[in-house]
Amino acid sequence: MTQTTRHWWQSATVYQIYPRSFADSNGDGIGDIPGIIGKLDYLRELGIGVIWLSPICASPMRDNGYDIADYQAIAPMFGTLDDFDRLVAEAKARGIGILLDLVVNHTSDQHRWFLDARSSRESRYRDYYVWRDPAPDGGLPNDIQSTFGGPAWTLDPVTGQYWFHQFAPEQPDLNWGNPELRADIYRMMNWWLDRGIAGFRMDVINLIAKEPDRGITADGPKLHDYIQEMHRETLAGRDVMTVGESWSATPATALLYSGRDRAELSMVFQFEHVMQQWHETWGKWQPKPFDLVALKRVIGRWQTALADDGWNSLFWGNHDLPRAVSKYGDDKRYRVESARMLATVLHLLKGTPYVYQGEEIGMTNVPFSSIEQYRDIETLNMHRLHLEAGLPEADFITGANENGRDNSRTPMQWNDAAHAGFTTGTPWIEANPNYERINVAAAEADPESILAHYRRLIALRRTLPLVIDGRYTPWLEAHPEVFAYTRTLGTQSLLVIANFTARDVTIDIPAALRGDWQPLLDAAPALLRERATLAPFEVITGLADRSF
Ligand code: NOJ
Numbered sequence: 164m165t166q167t168t169r170h171w172w173q174s175a176t177v178y179q180i181y182p183r184s185f186a187d188s189n190g191d192g193i194g195d196i197p198g199i200i201g202k203l204d205y206l207r208e209l210g211i212g213v214i215w216l217s218p219i220c221a222s223p224m225r226d227n228g229y230d231i232a233d234y235q236a237i238a239p240m241f242g243t244l245d246d247f248d249r250l251v252a253e254a255k256a257r258g259i260g261i262l263l264d265l266v267v268n269h270t271s272d273q274h275r276w277f278l279d280a281r282s283s284r285e286s287r288y289r290d291y292y293v294w295r296d297p298a299p300d301g302g303l304p305n306d307i308q309s310t311f312g313g314p315a316w317t318l319d320p321v322t323g324q325y326w327f328h329q330f331a332p333e334q335p336d337l338n339w340g341n342p343e344l345r346a347d348i349y350r351m352m353n354w355w356l357d358r359g360i361a362g363f364r365m366d367v368i369n370l371i372a373k374e375p376d377r378g379i380t381a382d383g384p385k386l387h388d389y390i391q392e393m394h395r396e397t398l399a400g401r402d403v404m405t406v407g408e409s410w411s412a413t414p415a416t417a418l419l420y421s422g423r424d425r426a427e428l429s430m431v432f433q434f435e436h437v438m439q440q441w442h443e444t445w446g447k448w449q450p451k452p453f454d455l456v457a458l459k460r461v462i463g464r465w466q467t468a469l470a471d472d473g474w475n476s477l478f479w480g481n482h483d484l485p486r487a488v489s490k491y492g493d494d495k496r497y498r499v500e501s502a503r504m505l506a507t508v509l510h511l512l513k514g515t516p517y518v519y520q521g522e523e524i525g526m527t528n529v530p531f532s533s534i535e536q537y538r539d540i541e542t543l544n545m546h547r548l549h550l551e552a553g554l555p556e557a558d559f560i561t562g563a564n565e566n567g568r569d570n571s572r573t574p575m576q577w578n579d580a581a582h583a584g585f586t587t588g589t590p591w592i593e594a595n596p597n598y599e600r601i602n603v604a605a606a607e608a609d610p611e612s613i614l615a616h617y618r619r620l621i622a623l624r625r626t627l628p629l630v631i632d633g634r635y636t637p638w639l640e641a642h643p644e645v646f647a648y649t650r651t652l653g654t655q656s657l658l659v660i661a662n663f664t665a666r667d668v669t670i671d672i673p674a675a676l677r678g679d680w681q682p683l684l685d686a687a688p689a690l691l692r693e694r695a696t697l698a699p700f701e702v703i704t705g706l707a708d709r710s711f
Contacts (some may be wrong), residue, residue, distance in 0.1 A: 164326070164592065166579055170402075170404070170429065171212075172212075173212070173394070173474065174402075174624060174631050176212060176624060177211065177213040177262070177516070178209065178520065179215045179520060179537050180199060180214055180520055181520060181571070182194050182196070182217060182241055185199055185202070186198030186575060187587075187588065188201060191586075192591050194241075194574075194586075194591045196241050196249075197246055199214075199393075200246070200249060205252055205565055205650040207257040207259065208259070209614075210625070211259065212259060212260065213261075213361055216263060217482055218264045218266055220232075220236060221233035221236040221237065222235060222238055224240075225331055226281075226330065226331060226334060227264075227539075228264075228265075229334070229575055230266075230269070230331070231272065231274065231333045232270070232273040234351045235351060251360060252359075253357065260361025262360065263268075264636060265363040265366070267337060267365070268368070268370045268403060269331065269336045270334070271333060272334070274332075275490075276288040276291045280367060280624075281322060281326070283322065283347040284324070290338060291337060291343075292326055292335050292337060293327035293338050293339055294319075296324055303519075304375070305376065309328055309329055309330055312544040312547075313548070315329055317329055330371070337371070339372055339373075339385070340498035341462070345677050346393065349393060352393070352397040356397060360403070362405050364408065364432075365405060365406065365407040367409075368411065368500060369412065369654070372384065380412055381410070387420075387427065390428065391426055391427060393426055394428075395426070395471060400407075405428040405429045405537050405592065406429060406430050406431065407426065407431045409432065410434045410438070413420050413602055414467075414468030417468070417471070417473055418468070420473075421675050421690075430473070430476045430514070432634050433476070434608060436462055436465075436553070439457050439458065440458075445562075448549065448559065448562035449562060450562065456640075456641060456642075457645075459640060462512070463640070465646075466512060466513055466514075466635040466637075467635065469513075470513070474515065475511050475513060475515070478516070479491060479511070479522070481517070481519050483568050484568075484570075485523070485566050486528045486570055486571055488522075488525050488526075489528035489570070490528075490566075491592075493699075493700065494527040496600075496665060497699050499525060499611075499612070500699060501700040502522075503616045503700075504700045506620055507659060507684070507704060508646055510620040510621070510623075511620075511630060511704070513631075513635050513650065516621075516624075518617065520575050524601060524602065524603055525603070526595065528565070529573045529595045530596075531560070531563070532560065535677035536569075539566075539567060541568055544602075545559070545563075558635060573591075573593065574590050574598075575603075576594065576602040577604065578602050578603065578604040578605075579598065579605070583602060612704075618682050627657075628705075629650055629651075629655055629657055632652050634650065634651045634659065635649075637659075638673055639660075640697070644664045644668045645661065645662055645663065647659065647661070647676075649711045652709070654709070654711045655706065658703070659703075659704055661698035662699065662702070664700070665699045665700065667696055667698060669694055669695070670694065670696075673711065677691045680703075680706065682704075685706045686703070688705075691705075
């Protein structure tokens with residue numbers, strides 16, 4: 164993408180809020196919209212341009228709002244529509260846009276469409292969902308499994324058919340083949356867009372065009388027709404940003420979504436760098452040892468493939484993933500060093516960076532020891548299934564501690580008061596006990612904190628066009644401990660060399676990178692000779708009049 168066609172969201176940094184866990188204003192133990200409004204000045208200071216709000220619509224909260232019962236009502240536990248309008252206005256006054264989470268692959272089973280649909284085969288909403296007769300032997304229509312474990316089909320005893328659900332049974336899949344359903348969704352999207360939101364994050368958008376009879380769940384043949392129609396009907400002519408979640412995206416399909424001639428989405432969330440670390444069969448519950456060379460290969464492939472067309476999203480964490488510093492850094496001895504290093508490596512890549520709440524103060528995974536402490540539907544289901552399959556309880560807890568979704572859902576750590584200052588009541592999930600040390604108040608008092616570093620990085624993106632537009636060049640690709648790259652725009656380049664280990668690492672500096680580098684961020688000027696030794700999790704950065 165050239166500078167002349169740059170979009171506002173290419174120079175913005177996005178901050179993800181998981182409303183349930185961010186800030187509770189009324190003491191019920193659950194975060195809410197007035198709580199978020201109270202923290203907008205904090206977010207303005209951080210320098211972000213967009214907030215992605217995880218779902219806030221009316222929901223029975225089986226999956227914490229990713230099961231929507233009414234797309235045009237706010238969940239009472241989060242506030243009212245007036246609160247939401249106030250949030251949009253107050254955020255706008257601080258130069259921040261609000262991105263809503265569009266969950267339209269499925270609804271809640273409490274949505275009025277589904278309640279009506281399951282009341283009779285003749286319901287006018289029956290075809291809004293995916294129903295199939297039992298197999299001739301009375302069993303499941305086929306063997307597709309749901310993401311949360313168990314079959315993707317549940318029998319409705321009243322009407323005698325199975326409904327299809329790629330997640331929990333309480334999250335019935337919508338039938339995007341039905342044009343009336345699609346029109347209803349577009350009407351709803353326009354209703355929110357007209358309220359002044361900045362765009363949408365689109366939940367599992369790659370799954371909407373499923374064709375279960377052919378065993379197709381992701382990337383169905385009609386997927387891009389639907390997204391293009393959605394674009395025509397809702398996004399066209401509006402200067403908004405959209406990011407589609409796609410666990411199946413490859414660099415090639417990312418161009419279908421975000422290529423400049425495609426009229427679909429601004430970008431996708433891609434997960435190759437996440438899944439590259441999962442077990443082939445047991446997935447995230449049996450993580451593989453960290454492999455930096457593989458991680459660099461994946462990131463580099465995406466950087467290169469979307470260099471001139473399409474656009475990357477950049478993230479280490481979100482509400483479904485473990486804490487970045489625990490996953491990729493060292494959350495014990497080198498928490499501050501490794502969190503700062505990870506932020507530098509990510510934010511200086513090409514793309515739009517996303518900060519997940521608490522990442523900017525280096526929040527860590529939570530050391531739960533008993534399944535009773537977990538709240539996440541996926542973790543609880545998988546626990547049951549793993550135990551039924553004969554796996555030891557302790558192994559499951561180890562996997563959940565490492566990769567379970569509740570790691571990122573514990574309360575935001577504001578200060579060292581009870582429950583991290585998140586609530587005056589009893590939080591819906593325990594705070595991480597390390598809040599006494601790791602919290603916003605402590606970070607704000609320390610000029611060398613992770614938070615201070617995030618502020619500098621985010622500000623740099625606004626002032627240095629090279630960060631947004633520069634061409635990516637990888638260095639030391641086969642090195643197992645060091646991540647190195649340059650970005651070049653015209654005759655200027657920036658350099659990043661990061662030690663991903665808790666040891667001193669000595670490297671041979673490639674000849675082209677030797678010489679003087681001017682300071683970037685808070686670093687000292689660097690003179691790179693033939694060899695350099697990086698301290699644990701140290702990152703060298705620099706700026707120079709050079710071109711690669
Ligand atoms: C992806 C969301 O990020 C996750 O939290 C949710 O459980 C599933 N989609 C289902 O909506």
